[in-house]
Amino acid sequence: MISLIFGKLRSPLLLVGFAFVLTACDINAVPKFDEQVNAAWSQVENQYQRRADLVPNLVATVQGFATQEREVLQNVVEARAKVGQMQIPANILQNPDALKMFEQNQGALSSALSRLLVVVERYPDLKSNQNFLTLQSQLEGTENRIAVARRDYIAAVRDYNTELRTIPGKWIAAWLYPEAEIKPTFTATTDNADQAPVVNFNSGS
Amino acid sequence: MATLLAVSALAQIQFPELTGRVVDEANLLTPAKEAEISGMLRVHEEATGNQVVVVTVQSLQDRTIEEYTVELGRFWGIGQEDRDNGVLLLVAPNERQVRIEVGYGLEGLLTDARASVIIQNEIIPAFRTGNRVKGIVDGVRGILAALEQEADTVSGVAPEKQKFALPPVIIFFIFILIIMSFLSFGRSSRRYSRSSRGWSSGGGFSGSSSGGFSGGGGSFGGGGSSGSW
Numbered sequence A: 001m002i003s004l005i006f007g008k009l010r011s012p013l014l015l016v017g018f019a020f021v022l023t024a025c026d027i028n029a030v031p032k033f034d035e036q037v038n039a040a041w042s043q044v045e046n047q048y049q050r051r052a053d054l055v056p057n058l059v060a061t062v063q064g065f066a067t068q069e070r071e072v073l074q075n076v077v078e079a080r081a082k083v084g085q086m087q088i089p090a091n092i093l094q095n096p097d098a099l100k101m102f103e104q105n106q107g108a109l110s111s112a113l114s115r116l117l118v119v120v121e122r123y124p125d126l127k128s129n130q131n132f133l134t135l136q137s138q139l140e141g142t143e144n145r146i147a148v149a150r151r152d153y154i155a156a157v158r159d160y161n162t163e164l165r166t167i168p169g170k171w172i173a174a175w176l177y178p179e180a181e182i183k184p185t186f187t188a189t190t191d192n193a194d195q196a197p198v199v200n201f202n203s204g205s
Numbered sequence B: 001m002a003t004l005l006a007v008s009a010l011a012q013i014q015f016p017e018l019t020g021r022v023v024d025e026a027n028l029l030t031p032a033k034e035a036e037i038s039g040m041l042r043v044h045e046e047a048t049g050n051q052v053v054v055v056t057v058q059s060l061q062d063r064t065i066e067e068y069t070v071e072l073g074r075f076w077g078i079g080q081e082d083r084d085n086g087v088l089l090l091v092a093p094n095e096r097q098v099r100i101e102v103g104y105g106l107e108g109l110l111t112d113a114r115a116s117v118i119i120q121n122e123i124i125p126a127f128r129t130g131n132r133v134k135g136i137v138d139g140v141r142g143i144l145a146a147l148e149q150e151a152d153t154v155s156g157v158a159p160e161k162q163k164f165a166l167p168p169v170i171i172f173f174i175f176i177l178i179i180m181s182f183l184s185f186g187r188s189s190r191r192y193s194r195s196s197r198g199w200s201s202g203g204g205f206s207g208s209s210s211g212g213f214s215g216g217g218g219s220f221g222g223g224g225s226s227g228s229w
Helices: A002-008 A012-024 A029-065 A070-085 A096-122 A130-165 A169-176 B002-012 B031-048 B065-076 B112-128 B132-153 B158-163 B168-187 B189-197
Strands: B022-024 B051-056 B086-092 B097-103 B220-228
Touching: A029 A070, A029 A096, A029 A130, A029 A169, A070 A096, A096 A130, A130 A169, A130 B065, A130 B112, A130 B220, B022 B031, B031 B051, B031 B132, B051 B132, B065 B086, B065 B097, B065 B220, B086 B132, B086 B220, B097 B112, B097 B132, B112 B132, B112 B220
Parallel strands: B022 B051, B051 B086
Antiparallel strands: B086 B097, B097 B220
16 A cells, blocks of 8 residues: 555655645545535525425415416416426536526526515505415525525535645545546526515515 | 634624623613513523524624624524524614524524514514614513423424433533532632633533523524514
8 A cells, every 4th residue: 555655656746745735734625525515505405495395385375365466476386396397416516507407497486486576565465464474484584594505505615616726635636536526606697596585574564 | 614604704794792692782772671681581591501692783784684693693603503592683773674593493493484473573563663672672572482482382392302311420420520610619719700700702602500601603594584674
């Protein structure tokens, strides 16, 4: 084992570098940051799922009061269906296209929901309905959790990518974790992709 | 990662210092009211372990109240680390906004909907009439009621406690340690008064018998509710 390493690293400069890396740095940093990215991503998926689970109840409640808003409701149902059908590949964190698709679908649901919450303003009966108020506060809370989860994910990816791009993390990764790659992160490309639906508590009272 | 986030947030937002269970940076409360609320929160923490903190701030520093509050809660580490059982009631009088931020571990008791009802029914009506003290006190009562009332009926908290039950040997060991520490404190009372007085943040979990208070390292995920008046 030792002869193998020394056989590979003939250059004394590299040897010094290797010794420096072993003594001064955390050789587990790359997998540690990788796990943090995975954990942050689970939270992102989890919170988006939570929102998707709220939608059927919300649609059912609004339908009872706002029968004229068929088109807006239809948009929400379709966007929700698209989110539900989407197969999230296991390697989504190595796959910028899959991440972009995920984000587009979730963004479409975000904007459909925000339009729904705008038209709801026209129905005072609905706005004072206890069931609706509960759903509205849950939706608002979930949107905020999504925002937090996304920020955490972006921060975790930043830490991971920085480790991979800077020395000594770059060397360690090249020697020990050759499969480690720069990960994609969220971009606010779709309209309002980064904005939660605005829920205004003031206007009713 | 939590510390990294706190550090990166620190570089951008200037947070007030965690000086106790009530941090009244915007000066909305009299010292007497502050002590009264602090007492309620301490009693609650002694009974349940939940850390509830009331904060009033001068400025949200151009953040949304949601972002400011979650970062503040993480920076202070409100709640115990293994239970994430912290709650923040944050009032920003200059922005006319209020938020209840709920730690992961209490989201089942103090749901978003419940937090929203407390804000809409208890806090905002009082704030609208200019009575901020009443709004804060009623808000705290509402939060504590939600955490205490349902703790008896809702399952999920009690089983967790049993899971972390200490074996008798360890309890005996801790008991001996406590007795030893009391003996040594008795010998030099000056050291005792000094060590129990300092307020600090980010340290270990404390807050039973001594007056000192610090965050226990709990984290937040954005649960809770906000409102404006």
